[in-house]
Amino acid sequence: MTRVLSEERKSLLAALAAEVAAEHSPALPVQPEVIARANHLTMSFGRYGDAFDGMLECRRGRFHIFCNLERVEWRESPRARFTLGHELGHFYIDEHRNALAAGRSQPHPSQCEYKSRNLVEQEADFFAGRLLMPEAPFRREAERAGRGLAGIILLTEKFQTSVTSTAIRYAELDLVPCTVIKWNPDGFGWKWLSTATFRARYRKTIERVSDLPQDSATARALRGGSLPATGFFENGSTASAWFPWVADDSFRNVLFIEQAVSLGRFGALTFLFPEARTF
Numbered sequence: 006m007t008r009v010l011s012e013e014r015k016s017l018l019a020a021l022a023a024e025v026a027a028e029h030s031p032a033l034p035v036q037p038e039v040i041a042r043a044n045h046l047t048m049s050f051g052r053y054g055d056a057f058d059g060m061l062e063c064r065r066g067r068f069h070i071f072c073n074l075e076r077v078e079w080r081e082s083p084r085a086r087f088t089l090g091h092e093l094g095h096f097y098i099d100e101h102r103n104a105l106a107a108g109r110s111q112p113h114p115s116q117c118e119y120k121s122r123n124l125v126e127q128e129a130d131f132f133a134g135r136l137l138m139p140e141a142p143f144r145r146e147a148e149r150a151g152r153g154l155a156g157i158i159l160l161t162e163k164f165q166t167s168v169t170s171t172a173i174r175y176a177e178l179d180l181v182p183c184t185v186i187k188w189n190p191d192g193f194g195w196k197w198l199s200t201a202t203f204r205a206r207y208r209k210t211i212e213r214v215s216d217l218p219q220d221s222a223t224a225r226a227l228r229g230g231s232l233p234a235t236g237f238f239e240n241g242s243t244a245s246a247w248f249p250w251v252a253d254d255s256f257r258n259v260l261f262i263e264q265a266v267s268l269g270r271f272g273a274l275t276f277l278f279p280e281a282r283t284f
Contacts, residue, residue: 010127018098018128022135025097034165035137037089046070046096048089050080057114059088061095063105068096076116083167087133091115094132101125138164138174152181154237154264154276168266169274173197182284184247186210186275188227194272205284207248207257218246226265226273237266247277259283 010018029040041048046068053073060071070092077085092115095101104110115126138160146163150156154168161171172185182201187194193212202208211217217224222238232238242263244251251257260280267273 010124010131014128015131018094018132019135019140021097022094022132023139025093026136026139033142033163034086035090035139037086037093037136040093040136041070041089044068044096046093048072050074050085057116058084059092059115060112061092061105061115062112063102066106068102068105081165083161083165083170086137086165087167087170088115090133090136091129093136094129095125098128098132101129134170134174134177137166138171140178143174144178144180147175147178147180153262153278154239154266155235157276158236169268172274172276181278182207182282183276183278184210186223186277187272188214188223188275189272190227190270201284207244207251207284209250210247211249222263222265223273223275226267226275229267229269232267237264239264241280242277244279 025040026035029043030036038048048070050072052075053071054075056073057071058073058076062069062071070089072080072085072088074080077088079085095105095115101110105112115129143160143164146160147156150159154172157168157171157175160166160175161168164171166174169187176183176185176197176199179200181199182205183199184202184207185197187196192214196210198208214224214227217227220240221242222240225238230238240263242261243258244261245253245255245258247261247263261277262280264276265273
């Protein structure tokens with residue numbers, strides 16, 4: 006069974022991330038390299054195959070971060086920034102750092118951006134999201150940016166974060182009822198529901214690429230077609246097209262906006278939200 010972070014644990018990690026950012030990088034965008042150097046962490050940006058995004062190692066009491074350019078693309082990319090934030094999470098979270106320093110835990114490769122079901126990795130991902138996208142400024146900028154992927158793309162530019170991590174942060178704050186679905190190149194990866202969507206019982210989604218209409222925004226993003234000027238694909242849909250337990254003739258079969266963006270070799274991201282705020 007997959008373990009999930011408790012609300013108490015989330016609160017502690019969020020407070021820790023906010024404290025770290027306020028002390029070492031208070032202006033936006035937060036600079037994880039500055040934070041690493043302030044803690045005397047050394048860093049290597051190299052090409053290490055496809056095994057990991059980042060890794061924190063401790064030797065003779067000194068900590069070192071490896072960042073894999075094969076997967077994060079370049080040193081200042083949003084994915085690299087999130088990876089550094091993730092490894093800083095392993096350093097700042099006492100249980101993670103102490104286990105590495107004492108040899109109770111071996112350095113392990115991390116694949117960031119919410120891919121892992123390992124609780125330790127989930128904690129580091131959570132820390133990274135809170136470090137790079139602090140709640141107060143993120144909420145303020147999100148309310149200005151507007152809803153959906155158009156707003157999320159503006160937020161990626163402001164916070165220099167990836168569309169994936171930014172969409173999740175957007176959903177976490179329940180700015181609009183929404184569902185975020187990550188598709189790997191070979192199929193369904195995971196989904197993330199806003200609180201309003203979960204409470205309205207729009208929970209179980211389709212999880213097979215074969216169930217996607219070929220002309221849908223998501224199918225087009227997965228094919229990697231030519232992007233429109235907006236930077237993402239979009240079409241209208243219905244709740245029943247995405248949520249199998251919603252019948253075609255049900256009052257719950259409301260209109261949805263389906264937006265999708267290609268993530269290149271990492272697949273695609275779907276963002277769903279009701280056309281009108283009905284729940």
